Every structure is written in C-alpha cells, then in structure tokens.
Amino acid sequence: MTRKRKWGTAILSVTLAASLAACGSNSNSPANEPASNNAGSGGDSKPVTLTMWGGVPGEAGPQAVVDAWNTENPGVQVKYERFVNDDAGNLKLDTALTTNQNIDLYVTYNLPVLVKRVEAGNALDLNSYGDYNIDEKMGEDAKAWKVKDSYYGMPTKKNVSFVWLNKNALDEAxxxxxxxxxxxxxxxxxxxxLTKEKRYGYVMDMSAYNSIFDGTNAGSGxxxxxxxxxxxxxxxxxAYETLYNMQHTDKSMLALGEQLTSKLPTDAAFLKGEAAMLGAGEFVFRSANNLKDFPHDFQIAFAMIPKVSADQSNFKYPGGLGDIxxxxxxxxxxxxxxxxxxWYADGGMKPLAAGGRIPASKDADVGAALDTLLGGNKAGYDVKSLEEVVLxxxxxxxxxxxxxxxxxxxEEYEKFFTKSQSIDDTMKNTAQRHNDFVKNSK
Structure with missing residues (x-):
C-alpha cells in the first residue's frame, strides 16, 4: 500500500468515527437530551440550573437537600424557591406555571390541586420514563395519586397525622x-x-378536624x-357531637370559635404546656426539635388519631403518601x-426528616431518616410510641x-361548633351542598 493510500484510509476512518459520535450524541430518548443541553460536556459549558418550588421553608431541610445535590453534581445545579402552601401561594405557583416562569419541578400537597394542574397541562406524565417503578418503590398507597391512570407527580414522603402527648402530664394523671x-x-x-387551670386537655390543628371526619368517610364512602x-x-x-361537648360542656378542649378568632398556633400552645394533647401532623417536629424557640422539659409521646366508635372496623387513618x-x-x-x-426520592430528601418528612421509597434509609428526625433530642421523645405510630x-x-x-x-361545621347552627341542620346542609356540587359538576 502506498503512503498516499495509507493517509487517505486514516482520514476516512477519523471522519467516519466523528460522524458516528455526532449521531449518537443527538439521541432524543427519555434518558438522553440533545448534546447542547449536556452540562459539563465541554470546558466552556455552563451548568444547567433547575428551579424547584416547594412549600417548606428552605431552612427546614430543602436547602440542605439541594446543597448536597449541587456539591455532587456541578453540571446540574438546583435552586429552591419557597411558596406558601395556601390558596394565595398555590395561585402564585399556578400563575408561574401558566406564564412559563422557568419552573422545572414543584411540589403539590393536595390531590384535587394536582388534578387541576394535570388538566391545565402543567404536569409531565412520568410514565414516559421506564427506569423507575413508582408502584414498586412507594407501595400500594402511591396509587391514590394517579390521575387518568398515570403518575403526573411522584409521591415522596409518608403522610402521618397523630396525637402529640405530654407524657409527663400523662404520668401525673x-x-x-x-x-x-x-x-x-x-x-x-x-x-x-388532663385539664387543669391554664391548661387544656386537648387542642387540635385545623387539619386534624378533617382527619377524623375523612377517616370515617374513607371507610364508609x-x-x-x-x-x-x-x-x-x-x-x-x-364525632361532631363529641368535639362539641369537649369544647362547650367539659371545656377540656379549646373552642373552635376562640381558636379562629385568636389564630392560636396550636403547636406552640402544646410545647408551652398550655395543652396536654395536640391533634396535628408531622410538621410539628420542626418546632418540637427547636428547643431554642420552643423550650420544653417534658417528654413527648404519640397516639393514633382516634376512631369515632370502638366497633368502627372500617375507620381509616390520615396518612398515605404526600409531597407530590x-x-x-x-x-x-x-x-x-x-x-x-x-435521587431525591431514594434518599436525597433525608435532611427533611428533621421536620418530620419520612421518605416513602423502599430504597431510602428510614433508620437514618429517623436519626435525623430525632437529632440530638432523642431523650425528649417516647421512642416506643413514636415508632409504633409515626412509622x-x-x-x-x-x-x-x-x-x-x-x-x-x-363552613357548615364551623357554624355548629360556634353555636350558630344545630347538629341536625349541620348534617343536612353539608350533605345537600355536596349533592348540589356533584349535580352542578355533571
């Protein structure tokens, strides 16, 4: 072979290899993006920035999560934006999604709200990815979050509501x-x-009211x-009648009217010793572990949200999965x-456990999450009841x-608890308004 022919063959080989490499880099399968989007593929490439919106304050865990990711992934940086998880905050998020304000990921905390976002075309069908089985990872409870038989969001944490107990007060009684x-x-x-001067036996976060009622209807329909x-x-x-009697007859529970008027922070009332029991969720861990702002010297124990009747075999407990x-x-x-x-679902979210957010994935280290949850305050909890109830x-x-x-x-039960409507009218009006909504939605 002549020297000229050898050089021609070498040039052809290099050209062919370069062409094949270019073709391979432009695959548009779910696992690959165009080369122009691949951060870190060249010395001059800028990192990709993902923006994630969530309702938890950044200092309560989300910032630690994204900091850990950003350290491990210099080519793909995540920025966390907090929105308040109320009507105004969710409207702000929906507006940002509709007007395309560069949101890449976001958290939804309510199924009807998720459905609205899916219907508006603001949530990607995750079934388009075949490398992660949400049903297998998260278990049976994940299916409650399917919309149109698909996952338009990944449930990432165990939802738990329960009764917080001042164990010292229990022991005294x-x-x-x-x-x-x-x-x-x-x-x-x-x-x-447990009621005594300057201490209620029980206070209840507004979300816990619904937990008892929904626990009944989730079982009976x-x-x-x-x-x-x-x-x-x-x-x-x-359930309505029992809570009414606790508020107005026994006076062992803070009356709802007073709670609404005073806007009492129920977690603070419990941690100050102004209530011996608190119906609430895992979010209270943020305050309970913050001994600087919420100092307390009693041990905390846990109980399930009580079912209504002893023979109520179909009662279901507030829980399932959340943080979609x-x-x-x-x-x-x-x-x-x-x-x-x-990455987040399978363990990256561990810093959020300090605020009570336990990972749902079977591949997450729940033991490590529990250690994060308790932090240096393990002695402040009755661990046996915590494990039985929270886990x-x-x-x-x-x-x-x-x-x-x-x-x-x-609206209807507030009228009853504030003595402006009878129990019979409350039940009748609630059912009627439900029926009217269903009729008008057809």
Missing part, C-alpha cells in the same frame, strides 16, 4: 400512653382528666350506594429534572373530596 385503637370516647376522658352524599354518616355526626413532586412539561431540562427527582403501618386514606366540598363542609 396516672394515664398510660393510649392504645393504638383508642376512640373518641377515650379521647374525651383523657382530655377531661363519601357517597352512598345511590350516589347521594354520605357526609352525614352517623359516625361523623357522633411534578416536572413541568415546559421545562427545557426535563430529563435532568427526572434524574434529580429519583407504623395502618389502613390509610388520601382525601379525594374536591376542595369546594371540603370548604363547604368546614
């Missing part, structure tokens, strides 16, 4: 930590025994066999957002009622 299957009659007895409302279920009525993280379909970096989301497995529910019906129900 000679009361044991309640059994897992206690009921509202037991709650009323405990609250009455939100509608009857004929399709009419079941929000007037006899056990729901019994979606990818904005308008994002220019959807695949990179997906890689971050998988236990129970029949749970995810609220499926449309937000308009949830709001209507609250």
């Amino acid at each position: 000679g009361l044991p930590v309640p059994p897992l299957d206690w009921n509202m009659a037991d709650l009323q007895k405990y609250a009455k025994a 939100y509608t009857k066999a004929d399709g009419s409302s079941n929000l007037d279920d006899p056990n729901v009525k019994k 993280i979606s990818i904005n379909p308008k994002s220019e970096n959807k695949d990179k957002a997906w890689e971050f989301l998988k 236990g497995k129970f029949p749970t529910f995810t609220v499926t009622l449309p937000q308009q019906v949830v709001d209507a129900r609250r």
Whole structure:
C-alpha cells in the first residue's frame, strides 16, 4: 500500500468515527437530551440550573437537600424557591406555571390541586420514563395519586397525622400512653382528666378536624350506594357531637370559635404546656426539635388519631403518601429534572426528616431518616410510641373530596361548633351542598 493510500484510509476512518459520535450524541430518548443541553460536556459549558418550588421553608431541610445535590453534581445545579402552601401561594405557583416562569419541578400537597394542574397541562406524565417503578418503590398507597391512570407527580414522603402527648402530664394523671385503637370516647376522658387551670386537655390543628371526619368517610364512602352524599354518616355526626361537648360542656378542649378568632398556633400552645394533647401532623417536629424557640422539659409521646366508635372496623387513618413532586412539561431540562427527582426520592430528601418528612421509597434509609428526625433530642421523645405510630403501618386514606366540598363542609361545621347552627341542620346542609356540587359538576 502506498503512503498516499495509507493517509487517505486514516482520514476516512477519523471522519467516519466523528460522524458516528455526532449521531449518537443527538439521541432524543427519555434518558438522553440533545448534546447542547449536556452540562459539563465541554470546558466552556455552563451548568444547567433547575428551579424547584416547594412549600417548606428552605431552612427546614430543602436547602440542605439541594446543597448536597449541587456539591455532587456541578453540571446540574438546583435552586429552591419557597411558596406558601395556601390558596394565595398555590395561585402564585399556578400563575408561574401558566406564564412559563422557568419552573422545572414543584411540589403539590393536595390531590384535587394536582388534578387541576394535570388538566391545565402543567404536569409531565412520568410514565414516559421506564427506569423507575413508582408502584414498586412507594407501595400500594402511591396509587391514590394517579390521575387518568398515570403518575403526573411522584409521591415522596409518608403522610402521618397523630396525637402529640405530654407524657409527663400523662404520668401525673396516672394515664398510660393510649392504645393504638383508642376512640373518641377515650379521647374525651383523657382530655377531661388532663385539664387543669391554664391548661387544656386537648387542642387540635385545623387539619386534624378533617382527619377524623375523612377517616370515617374513607371507610364508609363519601357517597352512598345511590350516589347521594354520605357526609352525614352517623359516625361523623357522633364525632361532631363529641368535639362539641369537649369544647362547650367539659371545656377540656379549646373552642373552635376562640381558636379562629385568636389564630392560636396550636403547636406552640402544646410545647408551652398550655395543652396536654395536640391533634396535628408531622410538621410539628420542626418546632418540637427547636428547643431554642420552643423550650420544653417534658417528654413527648404519640397516639393514633382516634376512631369515632370502638366497633368502627372500617375507620381509616390520615396518612398515605404526600409531597407530590411534578416536572413541568415546559421545562427545557426535563430529563435532568427526572434524574434529580429519583435521587431525591431514594434518599436525597433525608435532611427533611428533621421536620418530620419520612421518605416513602423502599430504597431510602428510614433508620437514618429517623436519626435525623430525632437529632440530638432523642431523650425528649417516647421512642416506643413514636415508632409504633409515626412509622407504623395502618389502613390509610388520601382525601379525594374536591376542595369546594371540603370548604363547604368546614363552613357548615364551623357554624355548629360556634353555636350558630344545630347538629341536625349541620348534617343536612353539608350533605345537600355536596349533592348540589356533584349535580352542578355533571
């Protein structure tokens, strides 16, 4: 072979290799993006920045999560933006999504709100990715978050609501930590025994009101066999009456009217010793572990949200999964957002455990999350009841009622608890408003 022919063959080989490499770099499969989006592929490439919106204050864990990711992934940096998880905050997020304000990932905390975002075209169908089985990773409770039989967001944490107990107060009153299957009659007895001057036996976060009512309807159904409302279920009525008697007869519970007027922070009231029991969720850990701002010298124990009746076999407990993280379909970096989301769910979210957010993925280290949850304050908790209640497995529910019906129900029971409407009218009006909503939605 002549020298000229050898050089020609070499040049052809180099050219062919370069062409093949260029073709390979332009794959548009879900696992690959165009080369122009690959951060860190050249010395002059700038890092890709993903923006994630969530409702938890950055200092309560999210900033530590993104800092850990950013350290490990210099080519893909995540920026966390906090929105307040209320009507105004969710409207702000929806407006930002609609006007394409560079959101890559965001968190939804309510199923009806997620449905609205899916219908508006603001959530990517995660079934387009085949490398992560959400059902297998998160378990049966994940299915409650499917919309149109697809996942438009990944549930990432275990939802838990329960009763926080001042164990020192229990010991003084000679009361044991309640059994897992206690009921509202037991709650009323405990609250009455624990009430003393300047201390209520029980206070309840507004979210916990709904937990008892939804726990009943999740078991018996939100509608009857004929399709009419079941929000007037006899056990729901019994729950209303028990709470009313605790507020106005026993005076062992803060009256709802006073709670609404004073806007009392119930977690602070409990930690100050102004209440011996608190119905709330895992979010209280943020305050309970903050001994600087919420100093307290009593040990905290835990009990389940009580079912209404002792024989209520179909009661379900507030829980399931939450913190649904979606990818904005308008994002220019959807695949990179997906890689971050998988990392987050399988353990990256561990710093959030300090505020009570326990990872849902079977591949996350729950033991490590529990250590993070307790921090240096393990002695401040009755660990046995914490493990049984916070990490236990129970029949749970995810609220499926449309937000308009949830709001209507609250308006009606507020009238009852503030003595402006009878129990019978409350039940009748609640069911009627539910029926009217269903009729008008057809």
